[in-house]
Amino acid sequence: MELVKYGLDIIVHLDKHLGLVIQQYGFWTHLLLFVILFCETGLVVTPFLPGDSLLFAAGAFAALGSLDITWLAFSLPLAAMIGDSSNYWIGRVAGPKVFSSGESRLLNKKHLERTHEFYLKYGGKTVIIARFMPIVRTFAPFVAGVGAMGYKRFVLFSIGGSIGWVLIFILGGYFFGNIPVVRANFSLVILAIIVISLLPGIIEFVRGRRRMSARPSGC
Secondary structure, three states: HHHHHHHHHHHOOOOHHHHHHHHHHHHHHHHHHHHHHHHHHOOOOOOOOOOOOHHHHHHHHOOOOOHHHHHHHHHHHHHHHHHHHHHHHHHHHHHHHHHHHOOOOOOHHHHHHHHHHHHHHHHHHHHHHHOOOOOOOHHHHHHHHHOOOOOHHHHHHHHHHHHHHHHHHHHHHHHOOOEEEEEEEHHHOOOOOOHHHHHHHHHHHHHHHHHHHHOOOOO
C-alpha cells in the first residue's frame, strides 16, 4: 500500500520530483527520461509508469532551460519506438503462451483481451490510438506481436504514433506549462492530463458493458 501511495505521489507531484532529479543529475536526466519511456511501452509488466504527465512536465522544465528541448524531441520518440518494437517481439515470442495459459501474476489478461478487442475494431490504427491511452499503449505492441499485425506495418504506425504523442505533450508543456495559472496549479493539471488520457478507455469500457448487457440472455 505504501508503494502505491509513493507511486501516486510521484505522478501527482511530478513537477517537484522531476525538479529534484534535474538538480541532482543535470543533463543525465535526459537518459533517465529515455529509460522510463522505453520501459513504459517496452516492458509489458510496467504500464503504471508515468507517460503523458512526464512528457508534459519535461516540456515545462525545458521551457525554463533545465532540460534541452531538442534532445527531448529527438530522443523520447526514439525511446517510445524502441519500446514498441521490444514489446512487439516479446509478444511474438511469449504472447501465444500467455493467451493460452491461465491467469498470470505479472500480466493482466483482461487488459490483453481488451487491447485485442481494440485491434479487432480499429485495426492498425490501434497502435496510434493506443499511444494516447495509458495501460492500453503498453499492451498494444504486445498484442500486435502475437499475430495481429506484420512487423513492417507495425513499425510505420509506431513511428507516427510515437512522434505525434511525444511532441504533443512535450510542446504542450513547453508552451503552456509555465503559464502562471498552470504553474500555480501544476498538480491539478497533471491530474487532469491523467484523467483525460484515461477517458477513451473508460468510455470504451462502458460501451462494452452496455453492449454485453443489451445482448439477449440466450446468446
